[in-house]
Amino acid sequence: AGPVRVKAGGPVNGRGAAGGRGAGAGGDDYDRPWRKNMAGQGGPKGSGAGGQGQGGQGGEEGRRKINYVGPDADLAAGLERDLLDRAPGVRWDDIAGLREAKRVLEEAAVLPLIMPEYFTGIRKPFKGVLLFGPPGTGKTMLAKAVATETGCTFFNVSSATLASKYRGESERMVRCLFDMARAAAPSIIFIDEVDSLCSQRGSQNEHEASRRVKTELLTQIDGCHSAPSDGPPGPNGEPPAPKRVMVLAATNFPWDIDEALRRRLEKRIYIPLPGPDERRELLAINLKSLVLSPDVEMDEVAAKLDGYSGDDITNICRDAAMNPMRRLTAGMAPSEIAAARAAGRDFTREPVEMRDFLTAASRINPSVGPEDIKKHVAWSAEFGSA
Numbered sequence: 171a172g173p174v175r176v177k178a179g180g181p182v183n184g185r186g187a188a189g190g191r192g193a194g195a196g197g198d199d200y201d202r203p204w205r206k207n208m209a210g211q212g213g214p215k216g217s218g219a220g221g222q223g224q225g226g227q228g229g230e231e232g233r234r235k236i237n238y239v240g241p242d243a244d245l246a247a248g249l250e251r252d253l254l255d256r257a258p259g260v261r262w263d264d265i266a267g268l269r270e271a272k273r274v275l276e277e278a279a280v281l282p283l284i285m286p287e288y289f290t291g292i293r294k295p296f297k298g299v300l301l302f303g304p305p306g307t308g309k310t311m312l313a314k315a316v317a318t319e320t321g322c323t324f325f326n327v328s329s330a331t332l333a334s335k336y337r338g339e340s341e342r343m344v345r346c347l348f349d350m351a352r353a354a355a356p357s358i359i360f361i362d363e364v365d366s367l368c369s370q371r372g373s374q375n376e377h378e379a380s381r382r383v384k385t386e387l388l389t390q391i392d393g394c395h396s397a398p399s400d401g402p403p404g405p406n407g408e409p410p411a412p413k414r415v416m417v418l419a420a421t422n423f424p425w426d427i428d429e430a431l432r433r434r435l436e437k438r439i440y441i442p443l444p445g446p447d448e449r450r451e452l453l454a455i456n457l458k459s460l461v462l463s464p465d466v467e468m469d470e471v472a473a474k475l476d477g478y479s480g481d482d483i484t485n486i487c488r489d490a491a492m493n494p495m496r497r498l499t500a501g502m503a504p505s506e507i508a509a510a511r512a513a514g515r516d517f518t519r520e521p522v523e524m525r526d527f528l529t530a531a532s533r534i535n536p537s538v539g540p541e542d543i544k545k546h547v548a549w550s551a552e553f554g555s556a
């Protein structure tokens with residue numbers, strides 16, 4: 171079980187070491203507690219997955235070097251450190267609901283990468299896939315799951331990284347990134363918050379720079395599929411299957427994406443707020459490590475959380491999970507709590523009760539408003555697929 175443990179720890183520890191997050195928006199979803207849970211239990215699950223991809227890189231912390239040949243070796247090394255996510259660690263099963271999105275992603279992203287010979291000619295895969303919807307609905311998780319399920323090389327690019335760390339050389343960075351992705355194909359380039367790449371705000375200068383980055387991105391997406399392959403020819407002497415680099419993008423503001431980019435993100439998948447069944451599933455995923463009191467009616471909790479996003483529900487679960495401790499230690503000094511604990515009191519076994527969920531739900535408001543949903547539905551009707 172040695173190697174499995176190393177891998178299981180990867181997603182959490184590895185990121186800290188990579189330091190890539192420093193450049194991105196601080197404290198985003200990567201440190202959510204459920205990830206840590208997952209890392210904890212992920213051993214057996216992860217090992218099956220690892221076999222296909224990241225794990226296949228073998229032993230030594232999976233330190234496979236991308237074989238980048240080109241003029242920007244320094245930049246490439248930096249990008250590899252900052253953007254390459256060796257163990258995204260999210261599986262389809264960790265994501266509640268979104269069955270249709272998973273199916274479409276499987277067809278649009280997973281299959282072309284694992285059976286490229288089928289997706290040629292008229293069946294050629296989409297250049298890019300866009301996940302859009304209100305915040306906290308699982309878009310980033312879906313992208314990571316695609317990477318895990320395919321075992322692809324996964325580049326996680328947030329526009330925040332582009333804007334801060336690589337400001338001034340963003341164009342070169344985009345080119346280098348695609349070169350690397352081709353060298354490490356099959357790969358996925360995930361561009362989070364892609365709307366901010368096309369934003370019209372800011373000074374004239376900034377506008378000009380972002381326009382150039384965007385143009386470079388469009389060119390690169392167009393070139394993705396013409397990458398020559400050095401692979402072996404097919405069984406009947408067909409030309410070798412092209413190396414796949416797939417662009418996956420996510421946004422909360424699809425209407426801010428301009429037409430040229432939108433056209434290249436051919437498949438556009440709406441990721442809505444969770445429905446009643448999905449909320450029920452989310453609760454189950456979030457609460458699987460907790461002791462629940464028999465009075466907890468999951469269906470009732472799920473029904474109460476109409477209008478909440480997956481992220482909101484995770485937060486409510488976290489808050490509810492703390493409530494027994496708050497209740498039991500109310501009025502106790504830390505020294506008394508320590509004494510109780512030393513005397514053998516196990517606070518982790520205290521069940522979470524129905525009222526804990528109700529209190530949590532009353533404290534936390536839905537983060538997405540109906541107006542926002544309306545806009546998404548309208549955009550989806552006009553530009554969405556599936």
Ligand SMILES: Nc1ncnc2c1ncn2[C@@H]1O[C@H](COP(=O)(O)OP(=O)(O)OP(=O)(O)O)[C@@H](O)[C@H]1O
Nearest residue numbers: 199202265266305306307308309310311480481484
């Ligand atoms: N369908 C889901 N299944 C399981 N967890 C979910 C789901 N949707 C949201 N979550 C929870 O919400 C958190 C945020 O999800 P994620 O980062 O994927 O949202 P997002 O759609 O990318 O949001 P944003 O648009 O703000 O980037 C996750 O870490 C997870 O805890």
Ligand SMILES: [Mg+2]
Nearest residue numbers: 309310362420
């Ligand atoms: Mg996200």
